[in-house]
Amino acid sequence: MDHIPRVSEVLYVGLCRKIGTPTEVTIRRDVLDMKEMIETPLQIYRGERLMMSGSYREGFRFESSDLDRMLWGCHYKLISDISQSSFYTASGNTIILMDSTDTPPGFVRLQLLTPTSNPNISSSLVLLNDRVYISSSQFQQQSVDFINNALRHLTFTPHGPCATTTFQSTEIDHAYCFASIHWPVIAQPWVDRSLRNNWPPVHVLADILKHGCHCVPIASKTISSENELEWRLSFSQAEQKLVYAMNHTQFLCYGLLKIFQKEVLKEPLCSYFMKTTMFWIIQADCIRWCPRDLLNCFWTCFKYLIQCVYRGEFPNFFIPQNNMFLNKVVGHARTSLLEQLNRYYRMGVSCLLHSKTLRSILLPALISPSFVLHSAEGHYNAVEDVDRVLKKEIFPLSFHEKEFTHCLLLLKSIDKLSRLSFSPYQTLSLQHATAEVLTQTAFVMLNNASCCTHRQVYILDKTVCNMLRLAARVGSVTQSLLYLALYYYRMGRYNDALHVTYLTKQRLSQPYIMYRGVVDNEAVGRLSLSRKMKTAWVDDVRLDNGLHIIKELILEQEVSKQNGTLVLIISPFVLTDMLSVLCNYRLSNISQYLQSLTDLQTLLISDDGRYVPLHIRDLSWQILGICQHVVGDLHGALQSYQESLRQRPSHTIQKATEARIQYISRQFHGT
Template sequence: MADIIIPNISQALYRHLCQNIVGTEKHVKTIRLMNMVRDNLSNNKKETVITSGSIGEGLDMRGSDFDIMFVSKFVEVIENVQPDFDIRRPYLSMDTDDVKPCYTLLRLDYSRDSFRLFQLCEEHYGKRYFSSALCKGNMLLVLKEGNQIHGPCISDRNGFFDHAFSLHGKMWISSAVNWITRSGSSWPSHNVIQSIIKHGVLFVPVGVHGSPKEDLEWRVSFSVAEKLLINTFTHTQLMCYALLKIILKDVISNDSECKDLLCSYFLKTIMFWISEELPSSVWKPDNLITCFMRCFSRLVYCVEHSVCSHYFIPENNMFENKIDGRARDVLLKKLNTLHSYGWRCILFSDQISNFTVSIRNIPIEPCTLYVNDVKKIVQSRILHVGIDIFETYSELDIHVFNPGLFHSIWCHKFSLKHLYAYYISKRCSKQAQRFPLYGAIINNKYQYKRYKSCLSTLLTNVYHDAVSGWLMVASFFYKTKQYRKALHIIRYSISKCSSDKLFLGLTLSHIHYQSLKLLSFFKTSVACLRKILFVDLIQLTENSTLTPEELLIEGCNDIYYIPSTAYAYFLSFLCHNHLNDVRHCQDSIQDLKIVIGERYLMADFKSTAEAYTLLGIALQLFGDKESARQAFLQSLKIYPDESENSAAIIVKMNT
C-alpha cells in the first residue's frame, strides 16, 4: 500500500512546488537566462560579473539571496604553472603551506603598477601577501554607506543582496584534481567536467575563523563550477534541493539554538555527493519524497559524525570546529526529532503545510502553470532588485552594445533576443538622462548631435515595458519645450494603461488571469510579456536632464520612482499649463485624482504617496494652495518617511 501512497504524495508535493514555490522547469530556465544576459551585459574591461546565490541557481523562493561576484580582470592567480606572461598584468601565486585545505595565501609575485597593489598587501616573513581583510575594507569604502562585511561579502542594509570581490585562477588547482576522475557514475557528464575545468577557480576574501593568518587567507571558491552542476539537475533534483533549503530556513533555523549552525552550502554539498551516487533515472517526480529523505538522512549522519566533506576538496571537513560539542548535540536532537516524522517533517513549513494529495494523478493545465510562473515574476521583489543592480553597475558603452546587438541579431532563440533587447532598453532609460538638453531650436551641429543622441537612446528605451519608456520620450519633448509632441505621446501612453496590465507587487485579478491564459497559447516569453503587459515605474535619476523643473525642489532628493499613470497626467498638466490651456489643466488634475483614488497601476504605499505629491505640485501651480496642502499632507500620511518623501520639505516651505 505504501508503494502506491508515496508516489501519489510525491507527485502532489512536486505539483505544489511547481505551482506555488519554485515554479516550473521553464520558469527556472527563464531566471537563469535573465541572469546570463544581465551578467553578459554587465561585464566590462575591469571585471566579470557573475550572479550567484539562490537566484543565480534559478531558485526564487522566500528568503532567496541575490549574490553578485565581481571577478577582477586586473589580477591573475597562478599555482605552480607559469602562464603566458603579460607584463601589463599583476600575478599572485598560491601559498598553501600551513593553511587549511580549500584556503590559500596569495603572494604578490609581479606587478608593474606596484603602489596600487602594495596598498592592499601586508608583509609576512619578508614577502608581500594580498590581504583579504584590506580588500573587503576597500570595497566597503567604494559601496554605499550602510553596507557591512558579511563573510567574504559586503551586504546591503536591507539584506537584499551581497557583493563579493573575487580573483580568478584560469587553471584547475592541484588540490581538486582528484575530483576530475573520482566519480564513476554518469553524473556529472564528461562534457560538464571539461567545462568546469575550463572555467578554473575563484578566490574570495575570507580566511579560516580564528586562524593567525585569517586576514591574509583567501578561500578557493568553486561557485562557477557549482552553478554549472546545478544547471544539470533534473527538475526533481532541484525540487529536492529546494525542500532541503525550505526545511532549513523555515524549521531548523527558527530554533534559536540551531540558528546559524547550518547553511544552504552544506545542503548543496550533500546534494552533489548523493547525485554522484544515484543514477539519473531515480530523480523523477514519483520519487521526490524518497530522494528527499535520503538527502535528509545524510544530513543527520553528517551532523552525528561531525563530518561534511567539501565536494571538490574532501580533505576540507566543513563541520570542523563548527558542528561539535554542545552545538552538535543540540542540532542532532532537532534533526532526529524531525527525522522521526519521516517525510511529514516538511509540513512544519507554512509554505508546504497546505498542499493536498489527490487520489488520481491529474496533470496541471499548461496555462495554469504559465499564469503561476508569471505571478511569481510579478510578485518577486528580488528579481526587480536584480534589474536595478544591472542598471546601477553596467556601463552603457561599446562593451554593452556589442554583445547585446550581436546576440539580438544572430541568436536563434527568440527568448534570448528579446532578453538582450529588454536589458539594453532598461539601461538606455538611465543613460538618456545623462545627456545635456537644449531647447527646441538647435543653434549648431554639436547641439543637434546631442539632441539626436538623446532621442535615439530614448527610442531604444521603449522596448522594456508598455508605457514608461514612451513617457520618458514625452519628458524629453517637454524639456525641449515641444509641448504638443509631448501631449501626443502622453495620450498614446495613457491608451496603453489598460486594466490587464501588470506591475511589481500586483495581486492578479480575473482580468489578468484571462489575459495571461490567452497569451499562454502563444508561448509568449517573459521579455515579450514585459513589453506587452508590464508597466514600470518612471525612474528619474539623480541630476537627470529629463526631470521637469517643477519637481526640482531645493533640499529634496532628486531621485524619483513615480507610478506611470500618475506621471502621465502630471506631465499632461504641465504641458497644458505652458500652453495656457486652463480647461485641459483642470481635466488633467481631475484625471490624476481619479487614478490616485483607484490606485490605478500603483504598486505600493510609496508609489501612492509620490502620486499625491505630484497632485499637490499641480494644484499649487494651478493656484489652489489649500487643496495642494491637503494633497501633500495625504502623501505624508501614507508614507511618513520625511527623508524619502519630498512632500515634507514642501509643507515646511509653505508654512
C-alpha cells in the first residue's frame, strides 16, 4: 500500500477534510495571531503576559483539543549569563539567573538576584550555598492555590508543570512560568545545526532566537535532594513557529501521527513525541514532502520512533542530551511498547487501518482502484466553506474587559494595528475585533456612569450611540443592529428599539444570511470579505455576565456568573422576538406583543436547531418564560421555565429558573 501514490493522495485529501485545508489552517492561525497582537499592549500594562500554546494554537481543531495557556510576569527578567543583568537597570524588575550548573540537560535552577514582592515567589524561596533559589514544586503549588482562589467555580490540580481543570468537557491547562528573551547557552548547538541543515528558514530562526524561551515549574525525574530546585526549559513558542514553518504535507503528517498515537499507540507515548519526531525528520531532509508521498513520510517517522524505543533514547529537538524517555519509557513499559511497534511494523502502513478515523479515509481507496477524492479546496462550495471557517474562527473572539481604561487600551492597540498591512484574514479579524471592543466599551461606559445632570446624561447617550453606530459600520449583522436595539430598550426608547428590531428581522430573513444551515451564497459570493461580513454574517448575541444590559436577564446573568460562565448566548432570532414582545408591551401594543410572543413560541417548538441551536435552548426557553411572565401569562411562563430545566444546562442557570418557578407559585397562591 505504501507504493501506491493514489492512496497517499486520497489520504492527503481526506486529512485535509478532517484536519483542515491549507486555507483553513492559515485562517485559524491568522485569527489567533491578530487576537494576540491586539491584547499584547494591555497585557504589558497589566504586567502579565499570556500565550496560547499547544495543538489549538498550531492550527488543529480536534474534538479533544485542550486549551493550553502559558502565563508569566512582565517584570521578571530571566537571564542566562550574569552580564545580561545590565540590560535591566529599571527599578521594579526582578532579575533571575538560569543556572545550569550540575543540572540535567534541559533543566536549570532559577537563582533570584534581586528582591521580589510577589508572595507566590517569596514563599517559594530556598537557600542553598548562600544563594537564593526558587523552588519549582513550591511555586507550582502556590500557583495552583492562587488560581483556585481567583476562580472559585473551578478546581485546578497540579499536572506536570500546569494547573489543570476541566470546564464543559474541555481540559484547560495553565502553566505559570518565567520568560527569557535570551537563548539558553545549552541550546546554542541547535542554532548551529539549524543553519547547517537549512531548516527552519533563516527568518524563522531569527524570530525564534528573538523570543527566547520559558522556564516551567517541573523538575527532572532524577533522584536528588535538590530536585525541587530544577525548572524545565520550555521551547513552546519556538515549537509553534516551527509548526507554522511546515508545508501542508508536513502539517498533515504531524496530524496523522497525532491521530495514530491517540487512537492506536496511546500510552506511554504522547503527542509531544510525535511533534519532536516531525522536527527531526524534517530537519534531516531525507524524504520528499508532497501529497503523493504522504504514506512514505508517515512510515519514515514511524521507523524513527521504533529506533528511539529500541535504543531507549528519544533526544529533545533543541537539547539532544535531554533523553525524554528517561524514567518514562523504561522497563516493562518500553518492552511492551517495542513489541506493539514491531507488530505494526510487520503490517506495514496498513497498520493505519487500526485507527477508526484513518480507516474511514483509506478503506474506499483500497476497495476500489479507481477511487479518488477531489481536493477539498477545489470543489464548488470552496468559497462558502472558507466563509464558514472564517466565521467560526472570528466570531468567538471576545474581549471581556470591565474597566474603561482597559477598553481604551484595546481601542488604542486596534487603532495602531489598523494602519499596518496584514493578510486578508487578519484584516477581517481586526475589523470584527473593532466592532467587539467598541460595543464592549460602550456598555462598560454605560454601566460605570454616574451622571448627575441632564447634560452629562446627554453626553453619555451621544457617546454610547456613536460607539454602537461605529461598531455597526464595521461589524456583522448582529453587531450592526442588535446591540443598538438593546441599548435603546435599556434607555426606554422603545419605538427606536422596535425600529431597529424590525430592520434586523428583515435582514435575518434574507436567503443569503449565514447563521446555520444551507444558505444562498450567490447574492454575496463576489463581495469582499469585509462587505460579506457586514451584509450576510450573523452570529449569536453574547451578553457579558459582568455587564447588565437588559434588566429582564440580570438574574440569569448573576447566577450564570456565579457558576463560572462568562456570557449568555442568545440566538438573534430569539432576541428579536424578545425585544418585539417587551417593547410592544411597554407601549401597550397588545396585538403586536401577542403576535411576537406567538412567533417566539412557534420558533422554539418547531425549530430543528437551525435557528435556535440545541446548546442554547435552556436560555431560549427561559426567555420565552420571562416574556410570558412579563405580559401576565403565568401558566405559559411556568411551562416554559420547566421546559428550560429539561434542556442541556449550557448556561448553568437552573437556580435562576427554579427561583422564577417559585415566584410564580407564590403568585398562584396569592403570597
